[in-house]
Amino acid sequence: MTDSKIFALPSDQELNTEELSISWPYIAAAAVFLGKKCEWYHNEFMLCRYELKDPRKCLKEGKDVTKCAKEGFQEIKKHCGKEFEAHVNCVVDTSATGTDDRYCSKTRKMFDDCMLKNLNMERPSFGYFCEARVHDSPRPKPEPEPDRFTDRLPDPAAPPYPPPKYQGASGFNI
């Protein structure tokens, strides 16, 4: 089923797109700006992925995300290339995973100033992407999965519970 002939896989044309040819430290360093710039596309893609649980149905949204990220990187390279490069080099030199920028506040400040001046993009507030938010999607809500267990026991009673038959919890005081 996962890989048999019945399982419809998308064509090469649907799959092939211009990928980001850039490594993880660069993505991590620019992530907050890209996340703010492409917030709608990111939310749409993640909601699609979470609701449908099928990567074949979210290819268009995924392509939008990659395209938006690519545009963002091109903008950064054009306007703040030097500052971005310096910041990423500092992060890579000082952290083990290439993401932690706690020893790079100076280059980070320079990068932020450049982004604010040239691209009018402010660094999102502290913990911005950890906050819960509601996304209004044009895609219709998927149908709930039909219940396949037809002979199961009935659901328990709903909250206004009936009075207990055998003294409830006090019935155990023997």
Added chain:
Amino acid sequence: MSKAKGPQDLPPKGGYVPFQIERIKLRSFATGKMGIGIFIAVNVIGMPLYMQNWRSERKRIIEAKSRELAAFPILFAENDRALLKQLKRVREVEADVMKDFPYWEVGTFFGEPIYEDVPVDTYIKPTLGELYVFSDPTNKPVLEYIHLFP
């Protein structure tokens, strides 16, 4: 039987030393009160330092998580496409490898599907072994999730 010569062994003069039956206490370097005092002092000095460190560490954790959540859609979008491409490639290779084997159907065990109680054309996330089945085992990633620990 020869007779023993000389005087027999006798107790020392003044008798034997009495048995030690009294308790010998260990040398104590701190009393109970002193121990409680040390405990309180360590906590009073250490807790503010700990809280200060914890506050900065928590700030760092939230910032790293925020950065990670902002970056995930970009990675997932590429990852999904790469996964589907790999599934296609594996299917082609399997069809090629098993073409001379009688009654073999690709992706099934002689026509018997892997999952029987899911509807046809349901996506089920393939395991790592399924994706790397026809490749060199040394190419299989050892630390799959290393990027999740910043």
